[in-house]
Amino acid sequence: MASSSGTWSGSMTSSTPQNSGSSVEVLQAQMDERKRKRMDSNRESARRSRMKRQKHLDDLVTLVGELRKENQQIVTDLDTIYQNYIRVAAENSILQAQADELTHWLQSLNEIIWFLLTNSSATQTYSLSDVTSILTSSEY
Amino acid sequence: MDKVFSVDEISDQFWSSPQLPLGSPGERSTMSRSESEWAFQRFLREQASPKAKAAASNSSWTRGRVEDNDAMEIKGEGQIQKPFSANNVNINVNNNNNNKSARESKIIANPRALSVATENIPVDSEEYQAFLKSRLNLACAAVALSRASYVLSQEEAQPRSHGSSKEGLHEISKSQDKNAGDGAAPGNHSVSAVQRKTGIPVRSTSGSSREQSDDDEAEGETATTENLDPADAKRVRRMLSNRESARRSRRRKQAHLTELETQVSQLRAENSSLLKQLSEISQKFNEAAVDNRVLKADVETLRAKVKMAEETVQRLTGLNPPFQTMSEMPSLGTPPFEGSPSDASTGAAVPVRDDQRNHLYQANSNSTVSSLQRVASLEHLQKRIGVAHHRHGNLKKNPRRKEKAVAETMEISSSLRPRLPSLPFCASPSTFFSNRIETPAVYGIRRRRNSGSFSRSGEYRARRGLACNALFGLGVPELVVIAGVAALVFGPKQLPEIGRSIGKTVKSFQQAAKEFESELKKEPESITESSAQESEADSPDKKDESVPSAKESA
Numbered sequence: 001m002a003s004s005s006g007t008w009s010g011s012m013t014s015s016t017p018q019n020s021g022s023s024v025e026v027l028q029a030q031m032d033e034r035k036r037k038r039m040d041s042n043r044e045s046a047r048r049s050r051m052k053r054q055k056h057l058d059d060l061v062t063l064v065g066e067l068r069k070e071n072q073q074i075v076t077d078l079d080t081i082y083q084n085y086i087r088v089a090a091e092n093s094i095l096q097a098q099a100d101e102l103t104h105w106l107q108s109l110n111e112i113i114w115f116l117l118t119n120s121s122a123t124q125t126y127s128l129s130d131v132t133s134i135l136t137s138s139e140y
Numbered sequence: 141m142d143k144v145f146s147v148d149e150i151s152d153q154f155w156s157s158p159q160l161p162l163g164s165p166g167e168r169s170t171m172s173r174s175e176s177e178w179a180f181q182r183f184l185r186e187q188a189s190p191k192a193k194a195a196a197s198n199s200s201w202t203r204g205r206v207e208d209n210d211a212m213e214i215k216g217e218g219q220i221q222k223p224f225s226a227n228n229v230n231i232n233v234n235n236n237n238n239n240k241s242a243r244e245s246k247i248i249a250n251p252r253a254l255s256v257a258t259e260n261i262p263v264d265s266e267e268y269q270a271f272l273k274s275r276l277n278l279a280c281a282a283v284a285l286s287r288a289s290y291v292l293s294q295e296e297a298q299p300r301s302h303g304s305s306k307e308g309l310h311e312i313s314k315s316q317d318k319n320a321g322d323g324a325a326p327g328n329h330s331v332s333a334v335q336r337k338t339g340i341p342v343r344s345t346s347g348s349s350r351e352q353s354d355d356d357e358a359e360g361e362t363a364t365t366e367n368l369d370p371a372d373a374k375r376v377r378r379m380l381s382n383r384e385s386a387r388r389s390r391r392r393k394q395a396h397l398t399e400l401e402t403q404v405s406q407l408r409a410e411n412s413s414l415l416k417q418l419s420e421i422s423q424k425f426n427e428a429a430v431d432n433r434v435l436k437a438d439v440e441t442l443r444a445k446v447k448m449a450e451e452t453v454q455r456l457t458g459l460n461p462p463f464q465t466m467s468e469m470p471s472l473g474t475p476p477f478e479g480s481p482s483d484a485s486t487g488a489a490v491p492v493r494d495d496q497r498n499h500l501y502q503a504n505s506n507s508t509v510s511s512l513q514r515v516a517s518l519e520h521l522q523k524r525i526g527v528a529h530h531r532h533g534n535l536k537k538n539p540r541r542k543e544k545a546v547a548e549t550m551e552i553s554s555s556l557r558p559r560l561p562s563l564p565f566c567a568s569p570s571t572f573f574s575n576r577i578e579t580p581a582v583y584g585i586r587r588r589r590n591s592g593s594f595s596r597s598g599e600y601r602a603r604r605g606l607a608c609n610a611l612f613g614l615g616v617p618e619l620v621v622i623a624g625v626a627a628l629v630f631g632p633k634q635l636p637e638i639g640r641s642i643g644k645t646v647k648s649f650q651q652a653a654k655e656f657e658s659e660l661k662k663e664p665e666s667i668t669e670s671s672a673q674e675s676e677a678d679s680p681d682k683k684d685e686s687v688p689s690a691k692e693s694a
Binding site for chain 2: 061063064068070081084085088089091092098103105106112113117
């Protein structure tokens, strides 16, 4: 059946048969078309989803790598800063001790000066300016 | 046997000259996936419809059981081969039909079958479809039967045919490999067992099935149902295992994905915690650095103030306290700050200090007896300070010692302060004397170090006092007083003569002393003693003579 074969071949070329040999055939051809199209779209969507999944996986892998690297970096930074902090804290304590000692010494010296000034004020011949200067220098 | 050859020929013929409207095999192959599957599915759906099914099945099975199935087998083979190749079922069937119609003459097989084939071509599309279905069924049945016959009959030709049929199937299956994944589901319910068989081998056969082909013969029927041949059973099993492996791989993939997700979340949490720690520590560090700088500045200012205070204390007091300023931060073990430089620098101020100290002592040590005690304590303090000054001990100890000493002085001074106004004048001679007593002892300790010049007479006297110690307790002022008295007694005119005489006596006396010493060292003592005695006798005699002579002259 040449006509039938022709119709069939026409339908297979994904084009509506122009020769309407039978309405049923045309309808079936159209249905075939739609089915084919749906199948194609399904395939495409499946492919897209597969690709998306793969991409997601790859992204995760790269993310894990990056996070690990970043973490390591942070750890090293932390160590260095901690070392520095300890060093500075030790220096601080030393300085504090020195400052305390110096203040005590200064206090004692100032007391001496005070006592000397008040003690020998009757016999000494200090000018008022001298006394005031000494007192101000000793921060009383 | 005849069947076999005919089948081969026909199949070859069919394969060799495909006359499809679509033309290139490439197109056919691209369209195969959809079209063949679609055709198959359509076919199945149509099969499901009772009308066609009944007609088809009836016709097919009846036909399949016809003894004159040679042609059917042939047709079946051809038909089977075609649909599962790159060609559409319908097209194939069409082509087959066309070919059949064209090559009816070529077929060596039973003309009856051919006539049957030609006769059966319907005019209407529905009948035609039914016819197609029936054809397909026949083909499947034929294949099954042929396979069964091949297995049962153990002739030489069988392996060949079997192999050939297998090969044909393999070819079909290879072309259909792409369809396997997406193609029609194997579990086709409405399809007969034969059709399923045809579907299954298509899908499950792979390159390894060729290896199995030789074994299939040897193996008998498996424990599967009667419908499944051993080969099919193998294929079924293989398919199942493939499905299982696919399932496993999918599960593994999913597990991997979830593991990655958890890792990501874990790492993120760790990251955030570490960052927080980092920020905390960096903040602490910054604060510590700031404090550090502040403390350094404070220490510097304190040092400056301490220096100034020390200077003022040195200025105010006669003490030359061993101020040993604290070293710089990096090295605590710097050499102690020696007192000598400070003493030298403040040499000019020393007499003032001494005077002040004298005054201080005068003021402090009053008429009461306890004043002497206090003075003694002060002296003790001074000694201690001097000792401390001499010692170059530990840096840290010295300030404390100094502090103690200074504290003691402070205490003493504070205790003596109320006695300040009482009787300075009365106490002066005692203090003076006491001072006199003290100063040599103290200055004896200290003045050895001092090399500075002294302007005041007191200092001069003090210095002289040191030298005069050797002259039997008679200091220079004492000698001057004696000379003045002598001058008054003898008269001023005779003073030079007296002076000369005194000088001579002193010279002789000194010479005698030197001789005495030398003789003591070199000669035996008796001689030296005698000489010494003689010299001693001479010197006082000379002195006495000079004095009375001086007196007589006066």
